[in-house]
Amino acid sequence: MKILIEAKALKLSVSRLQGALVDKSFAQIGLLATNKNLCFFAADRVLAIYSTSECDSLQEGRVFVPAKIFTDVVREVPQGGKVSLEEDGAFLKLSVKEGSTFTMKTPTTKDAHWQDLPSLDDKCEQMVLPTHLLSYMLSQTVFCITEESPRAYGTVGFLHKLKSGQLCLVGTDGFRLSQSSMNFDVPGESLSKGICLSKRALSELLRMCNEDAEEITISVSGDRTRLIAETKNYQAYILLSAVKYPRYQSVLPKKQEYSAPVPRVVLQGAIKRVLLASDKTGALQINLQKEAMILSSKTLGSTEGREKITLSGYNGSNRSLAVKGKFLADIFSNTAGETVQMSFGTEDEPVSFYPQDEPEGCLSKHILVPIKETE
Incomplete structure (x- = not known):
């Protein structure tokens, strides 16, 4: 593999992967160079993230590199100019010529497996949402969801369709509850029963919404176990939580x-x-x-x-x-x-x-x- 990529594009794609790099000491980042694109990939047990950037591909190829050292190096790459990424034996050589010449070699992993973005079943349901409204809903609820809780429902957000047809997101830890909804004609029946997303998954959706895209496409599998979120050149594959969310409506103050x-x-x-x-x-x-x-x-x-x-x-x-x-x-x-x-x-x-x-x-x-x- 040998490519040239804008430093800004490299930094953006690597920053997008952070949600799937909880433990960087053991995580790997995959890079796949094709004709004019460089696809970045990172995954753990519940989340896989893909980001694609344009590049000058001098030689196609695929490599995996240790996440921690690679993200640390990319973070320090000067803004402006182009970065060279070239496979050199058992290493990936990163070179920058911007005023001075900087070179860093990181070891590659040969036995790692590249996983293309999985497809959902034929019964999946899809909706296209305005990013500014979904971002607002997420900002109103994510803060009261915790990573760990004695109550399983306290670690997830509940995305569902209200009887009035609105799209609604709820989060609670048992002591507080936040609910936010938007006027949206939710298609199909998947969200009538609702789906549960971990705080990490919700944070990833928020990160996607806070970029420049005006819309985000959300696809939910027919069995409500998987979700794919997509904006231009940016995809997240999410395993949904099996937590059974309580009937929170019963605790909402009536009068x-x-x-x-x-x-x-x-x-x-x-x-x-x-x-x-x-x-x-x-x-x-x-x-x-x-x-x-x-x-x-x-x-x-x-x-x-x-x-x-x-x-x-x-x-x-x-x-x-x-x-x-x-x-x-x-x-x-x-x-x-x-x-x-x-x-x-x-x-x-x-x-x-x-x-x-x-x-x-x-x-x-x-x-x-x-x-x-x-x-």
């Missing part, structure tokens, strides 16, 4: 009598400051008054934080509740716009937060379970 519009940016900063005084529970006390919201936290010792925020539009009487401060901070860090609507019933019932400035066709809600503070 919440009290509400107040809260300034997002102001409250975000206040939460960060007040939590400096919190103990290991991270509890944040919220006291609502007719024209003010008071945030407070304290340790078992003498440290105490308190901040008063001007409030308008609150329709209830003086009330007090406590929530996990980090969870509330996550909501206000990931929502957009100037105002978030806060709604609740009694002190023991879940608290809901509704972003007021969302992309057209999107609707999100965030639910927190209050905690009981010890005196």
Whole structure:
């Protein structure tokens, strides 16, 4: 194999592979040079990523290189100019001539197997989504999904079709829940029962959406075990989780009598400051008054934080509740716009937060379970 490739294109393709390189010490990156393209490939047990870049192919070929050293070298390649990749015996030689001449040889692996992008079954269902809307849905839910959880459903997001026909994504860890939907006519029946995607899979979809493509194609196999996401020159093959997602609709608050519009940016900063005084529970006390919201936290010792925020539009009487401060901070860090609507019933019932400035066709809600503070 011998090719010339733009440094910018090389860096982009290698950066796309990061989602499949959890353990770089043992992972391999495959490179396949054809007539005018260089295809990059990396995979683990649940995720395979393919990225294709244009190149000047002087000699076609296929090699595998250790992921860690290759990604480290590519990261340091100067921007601009072209990079030469040439198979040299048992090594892949990378050369850059940009001001000075840099050369690095990395060992190749001969017994690695190249896997073309798998195809799905004949019953697969496909949908083409606007990337900016899917990206927004993902940003509203991924933050409350964890890599590890005693509750299996806490490690996955649930993508499904609502009865109203909207596409909906939900994430929860048992203490908080985030739901985001978009107006989209979901084809077929695969998403009527829903599919579960790991946080890594969701993060990969978010990475794909945050590039320049306006649309992303999502294909789901008929047995709901595999998914392929595609944009131009960028594909991800994902094994779906077998976790059975709970009927989360039963825990959504049905009626919440009290509400107040809260300034997002102001409250975000206040939460960060007040939590400096919190103990290991991270509890944040919220006291609502007719024209003010008071945030407070304290340790078992003498440290105490308190901040008063001007409030308008609150329709209830003086009330007090406590929530996990980090969870509330996550909501206000990931929502957009100037105002978030806060709604609740009694002190023991879940608290809901509704972003007021969302992309057209999107609707999100965030639910927190209050905690009981010890005196």
